[in-house]
Amino acid sequence: MTHPHSPVDVNPASAVARNARYQADVVAIRYPDGDLTYAQLDDKAARLATVLSDGGVADGDRVAYLGLNSASFLVTMLAAFRIGAMFVPVNFRLAAPELERVLDKSGARTIVCEEGHRARVENVRGGTALTRFLLVDDDSAVPATFGVPGWEPWSGPIAAATPTPSVVAKSFDDPAILMFTSGTTGLPKGVILTHGNAWWNAVNVDSVLDTRRGDVTYAGAPLFHIGALNSFALRALVRGGTVLVRRAFDPVGFLDDLATYRVNSMFGVAAMFAALSRVPGVFDMDFTSLRAVVVAGAPVPPALIELYAAHGVLLQQAWGLTETAPFATHLPAERTLTKVGSAGIPMPYTEVRVVDANTNQPLKPGEAGELVVRGPNVTPGYWENPEATAAALDDEGWFHSGDIGYLDEDGCVYIVDRLKDMIISGGENVYPAEVERVLSTMPGVVDVAVVGAPDEQWGETVVAVVSPAEGVTLTLEDVRDYASAHLARYKLPRTLKVVPDVPRNASGKLEKLVIRRMVEEGG
Incomplete structure (x- = not known):
């Protein structure tokens, strides 16, 4: 006899639920604030899934997370997967304009956030679709501030929720994660x-x-x-x-x-x-x-x-x-x-x-x-x-x-x-075009190019080659101070080279090879 075709369920939340059934007491996550067995991990994710659903999150919606590595990060991801939502892990190093663009583009209406990043979300929330703000309040590494208007400490709703009984099955083509990467233009994709x-x-x-x-x-x-x-x-x-x-x-x-x-x-x-x-x-x-x-x-x-x-x-x-x-x-x-x-x-x-x-x-x-x-x-x-x-x-x-x-x-x-002259510093991608765009708006800067230079500690370091306006003196501290309002710290120049003219070719494009040579030779 023939069997009707049934697509295989490859949702990781289904696998975790299976592990919770057959190896309930095995430790799934070791974390300083408390380990989670598979039974505990599945239960917490299932309860959070209910909390998310009750707040209007449905199959295909996006759930954002902002914080450092933690058990909460993985719980949130599994809870999103459990109800078919896409998980949006946000780079916690982003500066305010970058954070706003990522949250806005994702279309996420719900965010789970650690206390250390709450104020930054608060500052950009108006430029996003966010309507629900859950605050991690059960992790001693990041003690939460209670009674902040608009923010819900998440432990109460999770404890009160009935675990979502089943996991939404997902096949190969179903979206799972929406992960933002800076484009070569400096805009996140x-x-x-x-x-x-x-x-x-x-x-x-x-x-x-x-x-x-x-x-x-x-x-x-x-x-x-x-x-x-x-x-x-x-x-x-x-x-x-x-x-x-x-x-x-x-x-x-x-x-x-x-x-x-x-x-x-x-x-x-x-x-x-x-x-x-x-x-x-x-x-x-x-x-x-x-x-x-x-x-x-x-x-x-x-x-x-x-x-x-x-x-x-x-x-x-x-x-x-x-x-x-x-x-x-x-x-x-x-x-x-x-x-x-x-x-x-x-x-x-x-x-x-x-x-x-x-x-x-x-x-x-x-x-x-x-x-x-x-x-x-x-x-x-x-x-x-x-x-x-x-x-x-x-x-x-x-x-x-x-x-x-x-x-x-x-x-x-x-x-x-x-191909795109990307700099990798400490494992983080830095796109020169993005840094150049910010520095070109700095008062007193006539022209700027950004290149990478070898660095023993970071692999590569960010070097800004700047041509200042007449009579203007620029220091590395000035440049970093200006850029820090717009860019994550790892993207800030660590070296400044001041030149009369930044080399460009006949069509106006930066001559990166010449600029790199200038930096290497100190000329």
């Missing part, structure tokens, strides 16, 4: 990530990394980034493992966690591992439990890879973007030392090509061109932005990354540069 994007990335990761049921995954990089959220953390909850959530990365604290909880897997950026390597006695620690370490977000210095490898820790480079959910390539552990500096080979269920950026034709090994990606982990497009979607995704489904790289004879990918 909302990347739609489907339940299928997350699911296929998990299949890719589990196919090539030594991750196991019951693993302890360390989550210290910001969860509002796709790398930290979707490399291991979300998958660990689906598989029934334990996520060790830390509000931020602390090198000394990480070593304590490694010893106490025998961490098995983690995602990090190069700056995290550079900081860890500077802790006295770090390599006297027992790293044997740590089987799967993915480093992405910025190229990893070969010397850092070799340092860790010499002590038995294989840092596995990966490459991808928010739009690829996140990994398109990964360097297997056994190739860590034979292919130092490579971002690896394509993931099993993902295609990667190097093409001529003008003709779109594939290039031969050794020839540098634009990296393009195709596969079920690739975003279907940008939120309410058909122009950006059409520019990034071609007719054959290839996503154009804007990154320049090449393949070697063995098919390993090497990243050379970024």
Whole structure:
């Protein structure tokens, strides 16, 4: 007999509910303010789902979260998924104008927020669709202020709510997460990530990394980034493992966690591992439990890879973007030392090509061109932005990354540069166009260019090359003070170079190569 076709449910909230039924007492989330077993996690998410529904959140609506890494972040995500809503994790480092644009574009009417960010939401709420404001009040790391008009401490409604009895089933094409990334123009673009994007990335990761049921995954990089959220953390909850959530990365604290909880897997950026390597006695620690370490977000210095490898820790480079959910390539552990500096080979269920950026034709090994990606982990497009979607995704489904790289004879990918001159500082993306746009409005500034310069601590640092008006003296402090009202701190210039004229070509475009040379040579 034939069975009617029934699409598989790939909603992570369904998997967590299943884990709550069959392994209720296993710790799902370890967090300083109190661990949550699968039964407790599922119950709290189900109660919050009811609170959200009662406030008008329905299938397809957006729920925003603003705060540092916490159990509350993951509870909110699962509650949104449970009722079919999209989760919008917001970068907590955004300055007010950026925060307003992201919240406005998302169309979210409900936000869950930590006390540390409440005032900033309050300042921009008029420019958004937000109507309901839930305040996390049960986390001792961020004590809440009670009695603030318009804000509901969330613990009361959660405790009083009846848990939502079932989870809305979701298939591959249903949207799950709306994650904003700065465009090269400096305006945020909302990347739609489907339940299928997350699911296929998990299949890719589990196919090539030594991750196991019951693993302890360390989550210290910001969860509002796709790398930290979707490399291991979300998958660990689906598989029934334990996520060790830390509000931020602390090198000394990480070593304590490694010893106490025998961490098995983690995602990090190069700056995290550079900081860890500077802790006295770090390599006297027992790293044997740590089987799967993915480093992405910025190229990893070969010397850092070799340092860790010499002590038995294989840092596995990966490459991808928010739009690829996140990994398109990964360097297997056994190739860590034979292919130092490579971002690896394509993931099993993902295609990667190097093409001529003008003709779109594939290039031969050794020839540098634009990296393009195709596969079920690739975003279907940008939120309410058909122009950006059409520019990034071609007719054959290839996503154009804007990154320049090449393949070697063995098919390993090497990243050379970024088509759009993006700077990566401490794992955070900084788009020069965005910083240039802000600084060009500063009184006394005639012209400005922003470039990245190598930096031992941050990977890259932001350098502003400025031409001032006659008689005007500009200092780095002046520039940072002005920009800080408009930009997140990590985007502020750390170095200022004052020049009579900023080099531009005949068509008025900034000559970035000449400008970088000026910065490097100090000329």
